Amino acid sequence: MGRAKKKQSKEIDLSVGDSAPDFSAKNVDGKLVSLKESLGKITIIDFWASWCSPCRKENPNMVSLYKEFHTKGLNIIGVSLDKEATAWKVAITKDQLTWTQVSNLKWWQDPIALRYNIESIPATYLVDAKGTIIAKNLYGAELKVKVAELLAK
Numbered sequence: 001m002g003r004a005k006k007k008q009s010k011e012i013d014l015s016v017g018d019s020a021p022d023f024s025a026k027n028v029d030g031k032l033v034s035l036k037e038s039l040g041k042i043t044i045i046d047f048w049a050s051w052c053s054p055c056r057k058e059n060p061n062m063v064s065l066y067k068e069f070h071t072k073g074l075n076i077i078g079v080s081l082d083k084e085a086t087a088w089k090v091a092i093t094k095d096q097l098t099w100t101q102v103s104n105l106k107w108w109q110d111p112i113a114l115r116y117n118i119e120s121i122p123a124t125y126l127v128d129a130k131g132t133i134i135a136k137n138l139y140g141a142e143l144k145v146k147v148a149e150l151l152a153k
Contacts, residue, residue: 013117014116014117014125014133014136015133016133016134016135016136017132017133018132018133019131019132019133020035020045020125020127020131020132020133021035021115021116022034022035022036022131023035023079023111023112023115025079025102025103025104025112026102026103026104027100027101027102028088028089028092028101033077033100033102035077035131036131038075038077038100039075039127039129039131040070040073040074040075040129041072041073041074041128041129041150041151042069042073042074042075042126042127042128042129042134042147042150042151043074043075043076043077043126043127043128044062044065044074044075044076044077044124044125044126044143044147045077045079045116045124045125045126045127046062046076046077046078046079046122046123046124047079047080047081047113047116047118047121047122047123047124048078048079048080048081048121048122049080049081049082049088049107049121050080050082050084050087050088050090050091051082051087052081052121052122054121054122055121055122056091056095058122058139058140059095059097060095061139061140061143061144062076062097063095063096063097063098064144065143065144065147066098066099068144069147069148069151070099072151073151074147074151075099075100076099076100077099077100077101077102078092078097078099078100078101078102079102079103079110079112079113080101080102080103080105081103081106081107081108081110081113081118081121082103082105082107083105083106083107084105085103085105088101088103088105122139123136123137124136124137124138124139124143126138126143126146126147126150128150134150
């Protein structure tokens with residue numbers, strides 16, 4: 001799968017077993033939302049942007065995953081690297097992204113993306129109910145298998 005990339009940064013990569021750094025940002029309604037309050041049994045932190053065609057191609061997989069597993073404990077929080085609010089909101093509506101979406105509208109300078117050392121999107125982090133990273137950068141069928149396996153425990 002193709003990915004949109006930025007230049008290298010000096011942040012340390014977060015690894016499986018690390019605590020996912022908490023964050024807060026405004027949702028589409030301007031309300032401050034945190035990762036901590038968005039955690040489900042399993043949560044996907046999905047870094048994407050309206051201008052990223054590989055992200056937009058992955059969105060139908062996320063929609064399908066959410067529909068199938070949300071009632072079993074899956075949450076998703078989308079973190080957009082958009083810089084234009086209108087484009088971001090249009091993409092959310094068009095792609096039918098019904099879960100929590102946040103953005104600081106700062107493109108690659110988004111403080112959440114910087115904290116998570118996001119160098120290409122789409123990027124995903126899978127975290128458990130305590131906020132521990134259990135997998136990262138899984139997509140499509142591979143992500144579905146992992147979510148199903150984790151929620152079956």
